[in-house]
Each structure stands twice: as C-alpha cells, then as structure tokens.
Amino acid sequence: xxxxxxxxxxxxxxxxxxxxxxxxxxxxxxxxxxxxxxxxxxxxxxxxxxxxxxxxxxxxxxxxxxxxxxxxxxxxxxxxxxxxxxxxxxxxxxxxxxxxxxxxxxx
Amino acid sequence: xxxxxxxxxxxxxxxxxxxxxxxxxxxxxxxxxxxxxxxxxxxxxxxxxxxxxxxxxxxxxxxxxxxxxxxxxxxxxxxxxxxxxxxxxxxxxxxxxxxxxxxxxxxxxxxxxxxxxxxxxxxxxxxxxxxxxxxxxxxxxxxxxxxxxxxxxxxxxxxxxxxxxxxxxxxxxxxxxxxxxxxxxxxxxxxxxxxxxxxxxxxxxxxxxxxxxxxxxxxxxxxxxxxxxxxxxxxxxxxxxxxxxxxxxxxxxxxxxxxxxxxxxxxxxxxxxxxxxxxxxxxxxxxxxxxxxxxxxxxxxxxxxxxxxxxxxxxxxxxxxxxxxxxxxxxxxxxxxxxxxxxxxxxxxxxxxxxxxxxxxxxxxxxxxxxxxxxxxxxxxxxxxxxxxxxxxxxxxxxxxxxxxxxxxxxxxxxxxxxxxxxxxxxxxxxxxxxxxxxxxxxxxxxxxxxxxxxxxxxxxxxxxxxxxxxxxxxxxxxxxxxxxxxxxxxxxxxxxxxxxxxxxxxxxxxxxxxx
Numbered sequence: 001x002x003x004x005x006x007x008x009x010x011x012x013x014x015x016x017x018x019x020x021x022x023x024x025x026x027x028x029x030x031x032x033x034x035x036x037x038x039x040x041x042x043x044x045x046x047x048x049x050x051x052x053x054x055x056x057x058x059x060x061x062x063x064x065x066x067x068x069x070x071x072x073x074x075x076x077x078x079x080x081x082x083x084x085x086x087x088x089x090x091x092x093x094x095x096x097x098x099x100x101x102x103x104x105x106x107x
Numbered sequence: 108x109x110x111x112x113x114x115x116x117x118x119x120x121x122x123x124x125x126x127x128x129x130x131x132x133x134x135x136x137x138x139x140x141x142x143x144x145x146x147x148x149x150x151x152x153x154x155x156x157x158x159x160x161x162x163x164x165x166x167x168x169x170x171x172x173x174x175x176x177x178x179x180x181x182x183x184x185x186x187x188x189x190x191x192x193x194x195x196x197x198x199x200x201x202x203x204x205x206x207x208x209x210x211x212x213x214x215x216x217x218x219x220x221x222x223x224x225x226x227x228x229x230x231x232x233x234x235x236x237x238x239x240x241x242x243x244x245x246x247x248x249x250x251x252x253x254x255x256x257x258x259x260x261x262x263x264x265x266x267x268x269x270x271x272x273x274x275x276x277x278x279x280x281x282x283x284x285x286x287x288x289x290x291x292x293x294x295x296x297x298x299x300x301x302x303x304x305x306x307x308x309x310x311x312x313x314x315x316x317x318x319x320x321x322x323x324x325x326x327x328x329x330x331x332x333x334x335x336x337x338x339x340x341x342x343x344x345x346x347x348x349x350x351x352x353x354x355x356x357x358x359x360x361x362x363x364x365x366x367x368x369x370x371x372x373x374x375x376x377x378x379x380x381x382x383x384x385x386x387x388x389x390x391x392x393x394x395x396x397x398x399x400x401x402x403x404x405x406x407x408x409x410x411x412x413x414x415x416x417x418x419x420x421x422x423x424x425x426x427x428x429x430x431x432x433x434x435x436x437x438x439x440x441x442x443x444x445x446x447x448x449x450x451x452x453x454x455x456x457x458x459x460x461x462x463x464x465x466x467x468x469x470x471x472x473x474x475x476x477x478x479x480x481x482x483x484x485x486x487x488x489x490x491x492x493x494x495x496x497x498x499x500x501x502x503x504x505x506x507x508x509x510x511x512x513x514x515x516x517x518x519x520x521x522x523x524x525x526x527x528x529x530x531x532x533x534x535x536x537x538x539x540x541x542x543x544x545x546x547x548x549x550x551x552x553x554x555x556x557x558x559x560x561x562x563x564x565x566x567x568x569x570x571x572x573x574x575x576x577x578x579x580x581x582x583x584x585x586x587x588x589x590x591x592x593x594x595x596x597x598x599x600x601x602x603x604x605x606x607x608x609x610x611x612x613x614x615x616x617x618x619x620x621x622x623x
Contacts, residue, residue, distance in 0.1 A: 010589030014535045046583075047491070049547035 017088035024065060024094050032068040034060040036075055066095025067102045074099070114188060114378050118195040125192040129249060132499055134293040134461050138510075140498050145455060147192075147242050148501035152176040152336065153329040154451050157236030158502055160229035161448035168503055176336055183340035184333040187323055188361075188375030191330075193241040193311070194323055198361075201315050209318040213325040214365065219408050220415075222328040227416025232444070233423050233475050237452035239328050247478065248308035250454040251467065252301040258292040296463040296487075300478065320361035324373060334372035344369050344380065344391055356380045356389065426473020434471045434600050435482035435580065437496045438489055438516040439506040441604040443472075449504035452478035456496035456505055463487035464582065465496065480505075482518060484582025484598050489518060491545035491581060515606040519580030519598040521551070521573055528571070528595030534560045536569045540584035540596050546607075550577035551584060551596075571596075579607055 004027055005012065012019040036058040043052055056075060062068035066089045070080035080086050080097045090097040128144040148154045155172030159165065179186065187194050221239060228235055237243045265283050269276045314321035323330045349356055349367045357363060360380055362373040380389045437456055440446045457465040457480055464487035465480040472479055480496070482489060491514055497507040508516065521540075525531040530553075541551040553569040560566050573596075580598045588594035 008589055008591070010539045010587055013539045013589055014529050014533070014537045016536065043547060043549050044542070046543050047545035047547055047549065 017084035020085045021088040021092045021094060024089060025092060029065050030063065032060075032062050032065045034068055034072050036060060036072065039075060041076060064095040064102070066090055066097050067099075070097040070099055071102070071104065112378060112382050114376075115198075117189045118198065121190045122192045122195045129246070129254075130290055132455055132458055134459055134495060135288065138492075138494070140459060140495060143455060143459075143499040144246060145453075145499050145501035146171070147246075148240075148451055148453060150175045151240065151242060151329065152179070153236055153240050153332050154502065156226055156332060157229045157234045157451075158449060160226055161232055161234035162445070166503060168501070179333050179336045179340070181340060182342045183337035183374055183376050184330065184372065185337075185376040186333055187327075187330050188377035191241060191323075193245045194320065194375075196245075197312070197315060197320055197323065200312060201319050204315045206319070207317055209321075209365070210314075213314075213317075213321065216408055218324075218326055218328070218331040219412060221326060222331040223409065223412025224416035224419050225328055227413040228420040228423070229416075229448075230413075231417050231420035232448060233420040234448050234450070235419070235423065235475070236328070237450065238477065240451065241322070241327050241329050243451055243453045244304075244307055244311070247304040247452070247454050247467075250304075250458045251298040252305035254292055254458070255295065255297055255301070258295050261286060261291060262295065292458075293461075294463050296457075298457065298466055299469055300467045304478075320375075323375070324362050330375075334370075337374075338372040340371065342376070342391055343371060344374055344389065346389065347371075350386065350389075353384075353386060355383050355385065359383045423475040424473065426470075426476065430471050430473070432599055433597075434468065434476070435484070435519045435582070435598060436600075437465060437480055437482065437505045438513050438518055438579075438581075439497055439508050440504070441516075446504050447472075447475055447479065449502045450479050451502055451504070453501060454478070454480070455499040455501070456480045459495040459499050460487065461490045461493045461495060462586075464489050482582055482598075484585035485594060486586075488583040488586040489581040491583075512606070515579065515608075517579050517601065517604040517606060518582070519600050520575060520578050521580065521582075521584050521596050521598050523571065523573060523596050524594075527590055527593060529590065530568050530570050532595075534558055534566065534568050537589065538569055538571065539587055539589055541571055543583045543587045545581065545583060546577050546579065548574075548577055550574050550579070577607065 004023070012023075036056050038053050038055050041052050041054055043049055058075070060068050060072055062071070066086060069083070069086050069089075073080050073083050073086065080090075080099065086097050089095060096102055125144065125147060128142060128146065132140065132143040132145070134140075149168055150171035152172050152175055155169045155176070158169055175186065225236055225239065265279075265286075268279060272279060311322045314326075318324070347369050349363075349369075354367075356369075356379075357367065359382075360369070361377060362370065362375050364370050364373070376391070378391070381391070434443075436443065436446055452467075454467060457467065464482045464484065466483050466486065467478045468476045468481045470477070471481060492510060494508060494510055494513045497503075497505045497513065500507070523531070529535050529537040538553060541549065541553055544551045551571055551573055553571040555567050556570045557565055558568050558570075560568075580601075582598045584596045585594040585598050588596055
C-alpha cells in the first residue's frame with residue numbers, strides 16, 4: 001500500500017488501524033502475496049538485529065487481504081485479533097479474519 | 108593560432124583530472140569512494156600550513172603537501188602555472204576579457220596582509236585557511252552552487268524532452284541513465300550559501316578585468332605562500348630585467364612587477380616569456396639564488412600580520428551558545444575545537460552525503476564555523492551504514508572510520524518535544540520514529556499507557572521514550588516525524604560524545620529490552 005500514498009506518508013501512521021482500512025476500501029487488491037521466507041520478530045521494521053530474524057521459507061498467497069494478514073499473524077505466534085489493523089479491516093467488511101472460516105491450502 | 112605549449116597541456120590535464128575527481132567524489136552505488144578530489148587538498152601547502160599551525164601536529168595524509176613545498180623550493184611557484192585548476196580557468200578566460208588599468212590598492216603588500224593573519228590566526232587555534240584557499244573556493248562554488256544547478260537543469264530538461272518526444276522517449280532513456288550514473292549528482296540538493304560561494308568565484312573572474320591573473324598575483328594566499336617558499340628557487344629566469352629592445356614580456360607575463368622586474372618568488376614558471384621571445388634572449392636556468400636581496404615580508408608587516416591574526420582569531424571565536432544547541436557535526440567528530448582546527452571547508456562531505464544531511468553552517472557555529480559541515484536532520488539524516496563523509500575528508504577532520512565503529516559514534520542525542528509529539532499532545536498512536544530507528548536494540552521505544560483522551564474516555568496509547576545510551580543522534584527520527592515543519596523529536600548537540608558501547612553492554616538493568 002506504501003506505493004499508492006504520496007506526500008507526507010508518515011501522517012497516516014497516527015491511528016494507523018482505521019487509516020489502513022480506509023485506504024484498502026478505496027484501493028482494492030486482487031491478489032495478496034506475503035513473503036515470509038525470513039521474518040523479523042522484534043526491533044523492526046528498520047534496523048533490527050539478525051538474531052531477531054527467523055527463517056520460515058514460506059510464501060502466502062490469497063485473494064482476501066484480511067485473511068492473508070490474519071494467517072501471517074500466526075507465524076509470529078500471535079492471534080489475528082491482537083493486530084488492530086486486521087480487526088479494523090474485518091469490521092469494515094474487507095475480508096475474513098476468522099481462520100476457521102478460511103480454506104487454507106498448504107503446498 | 109600558436110602551438111599549444113607543454114605548460115598549457117599540463118594545465119588542461121590537471122583541470123581535466125580535477126573535474127574528473129570532482130565528479131568521482133559522489134555516491135555511485137558503492138560503499139567505498141576510491142578516488143576523490145581531496146587529493147588536491149592533500150598536496151596543498153596552504154592546507155598543510157593551516158593544519159600544522161592550528162592542530163600543532165602532523166598527519167601523513169598531508170605528506171604530499173610537504174613534498175609539494177619541497178618541490179616549490181627547488182622549482183619555484185610552478186603549481187600556479189602548471190597545476191592550479193583555478194589558475195587554468197583564469198588563463199582560459201583572460202584572453203576574452205578586455206583589460207583596464209590595474210587596481211592600485213590590490214598591488215603591494217595586500218597579499219601578505221591576507222596570508223600572514225590567516226596563518227597567525229591558525230596559530231591561535233582558528234583555522235580559516237579554507238575560506239580563502241583557491242581550491243576550496245573553486246570546489247565550494249561547484250559543489251554548493253553549479254553542480255546542483257547542473258543536476259536540476261538536466262533532469263528537468265529531460266522531463267521536458269520526454270514530453271516532446273512522446274512515445275519515442277524510450278530511445279532517450281539510456282542516455283539519461285548514463286548521465287545519472289556517471290555525471291549528475293546522486294541527489295538533488297540545494298545548499299545554503301550556494302550563491303555566496305558562486306559570487307566569490309565570479310568576483311575572482313571579475314578581477315581579470317584589471318590585470319592578468321589578478322587574484323593569483325595580488326591576493327591568493329596559497330600563491331603567496333608558494334612564492335615565499337619559491338623565493339630562492341634554483342630554477343631561475345634570465346634576465347631579471349626586461350630587455351631594452353623588446354619588452355614583449357610586459358604583455359605576456361602574468362607575474363611581472365609594475366617596475367618591469369621579474370620577481371623570482373612571484374614567477375609562476377608558465378614559460379610564456381620564452382614562447383613569445385623573438386630574440387631567444389630569455390630563458391630558465393638552474394643556478395644558485397642570490398641571497399643579498401631584501402627579504403620580504405618586512406618586520407613591520409610580519410608583526411602586524413601576526414597581531415591582526417591574533418585579533419582575527421578573537422573576533423571569529425565568538426558565537427552565541429543558543430545557536431550551537433543544534434550544531435550537529437558529521438559522525439566521528441568528537442571535539443568541536445579539534446574539528447575546526449582541521450576542517451578546510453571544502454564541502455566534499457556535503458557532496459557525498461547519501462541522505463543529504465550535511466549542509467554548510469551559516470552562523471550556527473559562529474563566524475569561525477562558516478562553511479563547515481553540519482547535519483540538519485529535518486532535511487536529511489545520517490545513514491546508519493554509510494561512511495562516505497569520512498572517506499573523502501582531506502584532513503581527516505571527519506575521521507575515516509570502519510562501518511562498525513562509525514555506527515557507534517555519537518552525533519547528538521534525540522529529545523522528545525511533548526508539546527508537539529503526537530502521542531503526548533493528541534493521545535493518538537504514532538510510532539513512526541520508533542519504527543525508523545536503526546539501532547538494533549532501538550533507542551526509541553514505547554510504553555503502553557492508559558490515558559484519558561480528550562473526550563474523557565480511557566484509552567491505551569503508545570508513549571515513546573528515548574533510551575539515551577543507545578541513541579547515536581543519526582537524526583532519522585527527526586527526519587521522518589510526520590508533523591509538519593517542526594518535528595516532535597529533535598536531535599540536540601552534546602559535548603559528551605563517547606561512542607556507544609558494544610551491544611552486550613548497552614542494555615543496562617533499568618533499560619530491559621521490552622521486545623524480548
């Protein structure tokens with residue numbers, strides 16, 4: 001989503017959860033890809049420490065952006081409901097965050 | 108047209124080298140800059156003298172300057188006639204400028220009144236040599252003014268060209284990337300003091316109206332120093348007086364005195380007199396110098412110069428403390444005084460700065476800090492992995508540190524301004540600065556605080572705080588702060604600049620890492 005925002009990008013960062021949901025309700029994504037070959041578990045997103053990097057070698061693909069995010073959350077050992085942006089997007093009806101209702105195909 | 112002389116060939120070669128090195132002194136995708144225009148300062152005896160007098164120590168970096176001085180003692184002031192890029196530019200221009208009568212007030216001892224106070228002020232710890240060094244003047248005019256202008260013109264021009272060519276623009280694209288990869292500035296930056304730097308250079312060009320090589324013979328402190336060193340050179344012109352029959356040298360010689368006497372020290376060894384001699388009467392020979400002529404500068408001049416240097420040093424030393432609160436020096440500079448003794452104000456560090464963080468100080472560091480580099484975080488920040496400024500600094504005023512050490516050098520310390528910072532002032536989450544902080548353990552962290560928002564509801568807000576002993580003052584937090592204009596977090600100068608400790612030692616008991 002970063003690429004579609006011009007100007008003072010940092011300014012949408014305050015109250016980021018509804019802001020992200022708003023952008024996604026205007027600019028719809030058709031296919032969501034999440035690269036989880038290596039994930040940074042702490043001290044990110046810039047800087048970070050190699051000790052905080054976990055190698056998972058996973059790639060997530062989905063047509064539902066909320067479901068993709070919700071699944072990615074589990075890789076960090078968290079629940080989708082822990083992430084405010086996911087919750088806000090779910091409430092706005094942008095997708096499914098309840099992983100029981102998502103068909104997950106592992107390849 | 109006459110055949111080009113060896114001297115002119117050498118001049119053009121060095122001018123080309125100078126411009127080539129200037130263009131090479133730029134980030135071109137590599138972490139290392141192998142060659143830079145700093146070589147022209149390292150073989151510059153004026154820079155050497157200023158450094159020796161002010162820092163009162165020697166550095167091997169300036170050894171070429173010492174060698175140049177020794178060569179000058181034997182060969183005379185050949186640097187001005189054969190090498191100096193500013194001199195070459197003047198030589199190329201001067202034939203196109205119609206001359207009026209020489210300015211009387213420039214002649215005589217004025218040049219010593221520039222050089223001696225400059226060196227004497229250096230002795231009293233204020234090194235202003237870089238302000239009037241010809242190479243520094245030239246590089247500043249290029250770096251701060253002409254080069255950004257070139258970049259801007261070409262990139263804007265190219266956009267226009269794209270509009271005109273329409274669908275054929277793809278044929279033009281490779282040419283632009285060629286320009287951008289090899290010639291244009293990496294970043295488009297505009298600098299304060301740019302127009303003044305350019306004006307100073309243009310003033311030197313303007314002086315050519317009055318006399319050939321007016322700056323070089325009457326003002327240039329480097330030239331004056333070289334002519335003092337080359338006074339007793341073994342490589343001498345003969346005859347010392349103009350020949351009665353011809354006097355052609357009067358027109359061609361760039362360093363003849365008004366009395367028609369060839370002054371040994373002032374002679375730039377440009378060989379123009381030989382090239383234009385119709386009688387083959389003039390020439391250069393090796394011979395012992397005559398030592399019986401009066402020694403310049405006179406005692407009065409020397410004493411007066413040293414005294415005025417002392418007063419100059421006092422005068423320039425004043426600066427208001429509150430201006431200095433935001434005077435952030437490049438990474439690795441630990442002591443302001445030591446830095447000012449070594450900095451030649453050439454602007455190379457500003458030119459290579461990857462994130463356009465360095466700018467010339469106007470009056471933030473007082474008069475003595477004019478043109479010295481300072482970090483302005485709101486405009487650019489110090490890239491954590493970059494060491495370019497230290498690599499190009501000619502005198503190691505900014506030390507050339509390996510990446511791992513540079514990361515630990517303290518530029519300043521960030522401070523939150525709670526009246527502006529969004530979570531404090533508006534009770535809204537933000538964490539932009541925290542996310543950008545490049546320190547592996549994060550110098551900016553936040554704690555979740557329960558606070559009443561302005562509707563009276565209790566909410567949880569992430570309040571940021573700074574771990575002081577982890578912050579290196581790189582300024583990225585201030586740079587990215589989403590507030591308009593003034594940032595909610597600002598980097599302030601600190602005197603205590605001990606580098607950050609190793610990672611193991613950074614987390615003191617009171618600063619337990621909340622992310623693990």
